[in-house]
Amino acid sequence: MKLTDKHLTRRGLLKAGAATSLVLAAPLHFVRGAWAQEKAIGTFPAGTSGSSVKYGFIVPQTGAYADEGADELRAYQLAVKHLNGGGGMLETMKPLSLKGNGVLGKKVEYVTGDTQTNPDAARQAAQRAIERDKVIMFSGGSSSAVAVAQQYLAQDKGVIFMDALTHSNDTTGKDRRRYGFRHFFNAYQSGIALGPILAERYGKDRRAFHLTADYTWGHTQYESIRDATEKQGWTTVNNIMTPLGAPDFSQYLTAAINSDADVLILNHYGKDMVNSLTQAVQFGMRDMQKNGRNIEVVVPLYSELMAKGAGDNIAGVLGTANFNEKLDDPGSAAFIKAFTDEYGFPPSQAAQTAYVQTLLYSNAVEQAGTFYPPEVIKALEGAEIEGIGPGKALYRAEDHQCFHDILVVEGKAPSDRQNQYDLLKIVKQVPREEVTYPADIPAFGGKDAQLGAYEPSA
């Protein structure tokens, strides 16, 4: 057989070439970061091709929650400083992949935006950060409505969103999203933590009257606290929905006084809580007796900023919090010290959750070895981390809720305070196991609640 008999046709050459390249390319499928797996999603890889990456911090700079937003921004700036230069919780976090030289060797920069405490404005600000500044992750918010809106945007755009201050069950309940993660605790957990303490303090046969901010967060908190207290044997006398931002609560408080309830539960936040609590005290409710017992006031979600606004009226009022500046575990201590050194006053719980979220995301990127969102999400899902607060924290894979110890706190009387920031005292640190619940209970959307895809559609 002569060599020339083997016709080397054009078609044959093409076939052979295709087969060869297929064989050569095959192993790439098993290499992480290979072309076939990491397709472009959201701002990846456009936002990570340079020597630095950008994070977007979209916080309320104007509107009702501007104070919380300002504190969040301080925490974000501190987190970026620590990511680039070490320090803070980078010294306590375990397991830790961050080296204090940026993330994956890239310097971290950031852009900011104003949510105006308004979901639409928040989404616009986030869109700017994503489209123009190509942020690889965005974080912030101080309102559950904003958080929910941002999570849907995140899923739609394929850019991870790390929630800051959002306490509604819906955020990791019926509106949970694959691209959204919440470190802050929720209303349901407030109920679990607060219920037993209330029964212990005030007895098992109390009659409660609720005033509730008339929007999603208020509704979920009312339901959670109602269920938790009724489980302890309490009776719910009535619940009045009050408009958000109401300046005057006297008519609702009058209804509460005229009922036979002996506990007033204020499902209010921010200025609403400051006003309703102050007016309740002015009405003399704290000195009144019903059913032979003192009337008690409960504020299920407490914050330092609210305590500051309500002044002396918070003495003896119970509630729950995600964080307190008196925590002394290594992680909290490192953060509180770094924050106080930087700004001259202790951080609020809004600041703490903002700071931790930034670090958790960055650490997950280092662990995944890539900014590719699906890999980062997988690194966060089910991650158990120590040294970012008391005990071990777990990011549950099913609903992206972070579980950790939460606090039951009580307002301090003016005489017990050591300085102007010393407003709340920790009554109980409720361990993570106690505030863990199944991911598919009805309060969290039941079995219908789905996270959605790792790779956003189209």
Add this chain to the structure above:
Amino acid sequence: MSNITEAGLATGYARAASRQPALVTGTDLLVIGAFVLVVLTMPWWLVLIAGYEALATKIVIWAIFALGFDILLGFTGYLSFGHAAFFGSAAYITGLSLKHLTSDIVPAMAISFAGLFVIALVIGVLTLRRSGIYFSILTLAFAEMAHALILSSTLQAWTGGDNGLTGLPTPTLLGSPMRGLTVFYFASAFLVAGFIAALVIRRSPFGLMLRAIKENPMRLEYTGVNVFAYKMSAFVISAMYAGIAGSLTVIYEPYVATEYIYWSTSGEVVIMSVIGGVGTLIGPILGAGFMLYFENVIQGFIGEQWKLVLGLIFVFMVIFLPGGFVDLARQIWRSLGHRIRARRYNVPDMAPEADEDRLRRRLDREEAEAR
């Protein structure tokens, strides 16, 4: 005296309306051409001035809203403080249709268009009986009612309450997803069509009637014109522009915020019109562009005090430039030594340089002759 002249003006317009001028002139074609060019290249040039693509889409959508608003405020002189009711209702109807029926935008837009037509008719019938501040208050009241209805616990299961309407699928048009530039060009088509329609309306006898209503509705009524029908038409047309903008907003990002139906949305479109230049068509469009650019780009440079700066700009505009950006452009043009021809559309029997004074003089003369 001035009352008589104004009444005369109204009659003059009405009389002129009976003759048919050309609806689109050569200059208009030039204006439309330039307009199309500027709009369609926006995603490109907006990036050069620190903007971004999605902002271009948002500007186009709000331009449609402001343009429609100008037909009511600029032409007819009715200041509605409740246009959020139309913008928001259309957004909710579109959103609900996308969520529960089909992700295709054609039925969604059709349903919202039809639904909004009914809503506009009902609100129009109830509010247009009054004018001036009473009309403004009535429209505001209806918008607030619509907002309360959306947030009410009865409808919350459908509207999502305070969270807004979430969980919408990616909208599609005949099977292809509506994202990014596709949405931009889709919305731009509506803006261009809306702009041409508004130009034609301004030229048409119908547009002339609207201006006559602005000048003196009572006199018009006495001449036997059904003023209410004209007001109603202007109101519904304006509402439909708002509705298209509302629908497009949901297509642009599949989410409905409760703010869309809140009074702040109504206020924003009023401000856009005022700072752009009421009654100029192009003015409100410029106003929309400016507001959104400021809110999204300049805000980032100023930081937390951006609202204060924006407020100052409004104050200065209203005090020194009540005619808005268009007036500013005219003043600059004049200071450069050019003459501005006072254009009176729809008055075919007058020389192009004819101005209001000449019309007034002629009407005075005619009145004197009649006596």
